[in-house]
Amino acid sequence: MQAAFQEMYRSGYRSADLDAILAAAGVTKGALYYHFDDKEALGYAVLDEVMAIDLHRKWVQPLRNAKDPIDVLVRIVQSESVKKEDVQRGCPLLNLSQEMSGLDEGFRRRTARLFKDWHDAVAEALREGQKRGLVRNDINANETATFLIATYEGYVVLGKNSQDPRMLRSGQRSVIGHIESLRPARGRTRVAGRAAPPKQSTKTITGSINSQLVR
Numbered sequence: 001m002q003a004a005f006q007e008m009y010r011s012g013y014r015s016a017d018l019d020a021i022l023a024a025a026g027v028t029k030g031a032l033y034y035h036f037d038d039k040e041a042l043g044y045a046v047l048d049e050v051m052a053i054d055l056h057r058k059w060v061q062p063l064r065n066a067k068d069p070i071d072v073l074v075r076i077v078q079s080e081s082v083k084k085e086d087v088q089r090g091c092p093l094l095n096l097s098q099e100m101s102g103l104d105e106g107f108r109r110r111t112a113r114l115f116k117d118w119h120d121a122v123a124e125a126l127r128e129g130q131k132r133g134l135v136r137n138d139i140n141a142n143e144t145a146t147f148l149i150a151t152y153e154g155y156v157v158l159g160k161n162s163q164d165p166r167m168l169r170s171g172q173r174s175v176i177g178h179i180e181s182l183r184p185a186r187g188r189t190r191v192a193g194r195a196a197p198p199k200q201s202t203k204t205i206t207g208s209i210n211s212q213l214v215r
Contacts, residue, residue: 004042005050009092012099013043013107040106043096047110051093055114060121068134069125073179077152077172082165090160094153119145126182135182144182151175 003024008016018039022029036042059076066072081087089095093114100107122145129135155171 001046001050005046005092008043008046008096009089013096014099040104043100044106044110047096047107047114051096052114052117055093055118059118063121063125066125066128069129070134070179070183072125073122073148074176077175077179080168080172082168082172084163084165087159087165087168088163091153091156094156115149118149122148133184136184139182148175148179151178 004016004021007021007024011017016039018029018032021042022032025032032042036045058079062072062076063069093111096107097111097115101111102108119142123141126135126139126141126144130137130139130141135141152171152175155168155175159165159168159171
């Protein structure tokens with residue numbers, strides 16, 4: 001499964017080479033087709049058994065057990081690799097969704113389910129934070145979760161398109177700044193040796209993105 005995932009991540013689903021997958025996995029074509037009826041079934045399995053596990057490990061599980069959802073969200077965003085080769089390849093879930101959602105309903109449903117799992121984990125963590133006084137009560141948890149994921153993935157796309165890790169680093173700073181602004185005023189902390197930023201509006205983040213694009 002990992003061999004199939006890596007080939008699809010590198011080349012895209014439609015361009016993925018089955019012979020390359022077989023060589024990397026060290027299995028025969030007969031063994032592959034014993035487990036999967038066709039390439040489509042293999043692609044579905046990669047989503048269900050590799051990408052889903054990775055998403056839950058990185059986002060869902062840490063947020064489910066979060067004492068402070070703001071701290072956990074910041075750590076997750078900070079953990080995103082800004083190595084050039086990773087920036088160049090982008091987000092595997094987003095890549096596959098963009099490539100296949102308009103072509104295959106099975107891929108669309110599966111990628112939509114993973115995005116929903118991601119959204120629901122963020123939203124539920126924010127709601128729990130609101131109950132404990134760790135997150136501002138004037139925000140809508142569902143809308144904020146959607147905005148954070150869209151902004152985060154948007155910067156990943158811009159980093160991939162520009163092939164420049166500086167774009168993603170800029171995105172990390174902007175997203176973390178917005179996450180920090182979700183704390184109640186009394187709970188704002190110092191970030192990386194400096195005072196945490198004030199509330200950020202969508203217009204502020206959009207301006208930051210535009211400034212990067214024109215450089």
